[in-house]
Amino acid sequence: xxxxxxxxxxxxxxxxxxxxxxxxxxxxxxxxxxxxxxxxxxxxxxxxxxxxxxxxxxxxxxxxxxxxxxxxxxxxxxxxxxxxxxxxxxxxxxxxxxxxxxxxxxxxxxxxxxxxxxxxxxxxxxxxxxxx
DNA sequence: AGTCTGACTAGTA
DNA sequence: CTACTAGCCAGAC
Numbered sequence: 493x494x495x496x497x498x499x500x501x502x503x504x505x506x507x508x509x510x511x512x513x514x515x516x517x518x519x520x521x522x523x524x525x526x527x528x529x530x531x532x533x534x535x536x537x538x539x540x541x542x543x544x545x546x547x548x549x550x551x552x553x554x555x556x557x558x559x560x561x562x563x564x565x566x567x568x569x570x571x572x573x574x575x576x577x578x579x580x581x582x583x584x585x586x587x588x589x590x591x592x593x594x595x596x597x598x599x600x601x602x603x604x605x606x607x608x609x610x611x612x613x614x615x616x617x618x619x620x621x622x623x624x
Numbered sequence: 625a626g627t628c629t630g631a632c633t634a635g636t637a
Numbered sequence: 638c639t640a641c642t643a644g645c646c647a648g649a650c
Contacts, residue, residue: 535632539645546645548632553647555631572632579631589631 516542520554521561523615527569530596531613532605534573541615555579568592575605575612 536548558565580589599606
């Protein structure tokens with residue numbers, strides 16, 4: 493059965509009471525940390541796995557603080573849905589993201605992950621996050 | 625308080 | 638294929 497596109501309510505439920513809740517960010521980091529080495533996922537996929545399908549931007553925003561989070565978050569394994577290294581400019585050195593990916597055996601050509609079809613790792617379907 | 629922007633994405637033309 | 642729009646929502650101004 494397919495999930496019926498939860499509206500912004502999905503995210504609201506994560507941040508109840510209108511109070512700013514860091515659990516969403518935590519959840520994002522938690523998912524990203526589980527991306528296997530040598531695989532990548534997308535902002536939208538992470539958001540979808542958290543029930544906030546249309547909040548991919550928030551995932552990207554969460555990654556902004558990723559470098560402050562412990563344990564470390566493999567932010568380089570998160571690319572956009574096309575496999576493009578859209579966040580490379582946030583790694584200090586623009587070439588670091590690609591270097592990290594290639595170090596894991598991922599082929600990157602022209603800021604784009606190759607073989608996305610086999611490299612992509614979808615947390616929603618390959619990982620059961622809902623079951624704690 | 626309004627407008628713009630962004631590590632996004634899906635849809636439409 | 639490209640271009641533009643809407644939805645998303647937290648910050649910067």
